[in-house]
Amino acid sequence: MRSATPVSVVRVSTTAQNWPPVEVEPPVPHPDAPAPGSALGTHYSQCFGCGDEVDAGLRMRSTVGDEEHMVVSTFTVTKEHQGAPGLAHGGLLTCAFDEALGTTAGHLLRVPVVTGRLETDFRKPVPVGSTLYITAKLDGVAGRKVYVSAEGRLDATDGPLAVEARALFVTVGVEHFVEHGDPAQLKELGERHADWDVNP
Numbered sequence: 001m002r003s004a005t006p007v008s009v010v011r012v013s014t015t016a017q018n019w020p021p022v023e024v025e026p027p028v029p030h031p032d033a034p035a036p037g038s039a040l041g042t043h044y045s046q047c048f049g050c051g052d053e054v055d056a057g058l059r060m061r062s063t064v065g066d067e068e069h070m071v072v073s074t075f076t077v078t079k080e081h082q083g084a085p086g087l088a089h090g091g092l093l094t095c096a097f098d099e100a101l102g103t104t105a106g107h108l109l110r111v112p113v114v115t116g117r118l119e120t121d122f123r124k125p126v127p128v129g130s131t132l133y134i135t136a137k138l139d140g141v142a143g144r145k146v147y148v149s150a151e152g153r154l155d156a157t158d159g160p161l162a163v164e165a166r167a168l169f170v171t172v173g174v175e176h177f178v179e180h181g182d183p184a185q186l187k188e189l190g191e192r193h194a195d196w197d198v199n200p
């Protein structure tokens with residue numbers, strides 16, 4: 001019988017060693033981006049991440065950080081978010097980062113963005129009842145590509161590191177939502193972001 005092929009041990013993620021993965025321009029928040037300390041409203045009331053009309057949603061809240069290219073978002077884990085007894089589901093934690101990172105890119109650059117790629121490193125279990133403080137920052141822009149990364153800490157912005165994530169968001173025009181989404185529900189989204197740089 002042939003012996004099994006040796007398996008080399010690698011780090012769980014190597015992305016952080018090469019991030020952003022392409023040459024980028026330094027991030028410059030939009031001149032009308034909300035100032036440090038500003039609370040950012042929900043981007044859409046039916047959004048699973050931040051919407052206030054989704055019963056079991058994550059109901060995340062975000063505020064521009066002390067530095068203008070950073071946003072701090074909070075996600076309080078409830079029993080609706082469990083994957084194992086008393087512990088948050090990893091997929092939902094990734095969802096929380098999708099929201100936090102997308103909010104950072106969208107609100108600071110004031111353009112519609114969608115997630116192209118998102119990866120998460122889970123460093124510590126996140127218990128039900130804890131609040132994850134997700135500090136996200138704009139890392140750079142290359143054409144339509146916006147690179148953002150974040151770390152999530154337990155119960156305080158300087159609490160124990162529990163989750164890290166990096167993502168590529170891609171700027172899109174209104175036509176993305178017109179073509180692929182529900183036109184009947186698009187009105188609210190358009191009204192909330194009427195002063196963003198969107199092509200009509």
Ligand SMILES: CCCCC/C=C\C/C=C\C/C=C\C/C=C\CCCC(=O)SCCNC(=O)CCNC(=O)[C@H](O)C(C)(C)COP(=O)(O)OP(=O)(O)OC[C@H]1O[C@@H](n2cnc3c(N)ncnc32)[C@H](O)[C@@H]1OP(=O)(O)O
Nearest residue numbers: 043099102103106112113114115116117170174189190193
């Ligand atoms: C009505 C008014 C609206 C106004 C404002 C609206 C809303 C506000 C929106 C957001 C901001 C606020 C808050 C956001 C909060 C939460 C965010 C949640 C976001 C989501 O949860 S959103 C759902 C999941 N998301 C998707 O549903 C996307 C599906 N997908 C596609 O719709 C296409 O795939 C798309 C559009 C991504 C690209 O398609 P495309 O045809 O436009 O452009 P293309 O393919 O050329 O990509 C361009 C460059 O990105 C590179 N690239 C693309 N994907 C890559 C990957 N995976 N890895 C590495 N590189 C990638 C290419 O390589 C190329 O790079 P290069 O330019 O160098 O060639």
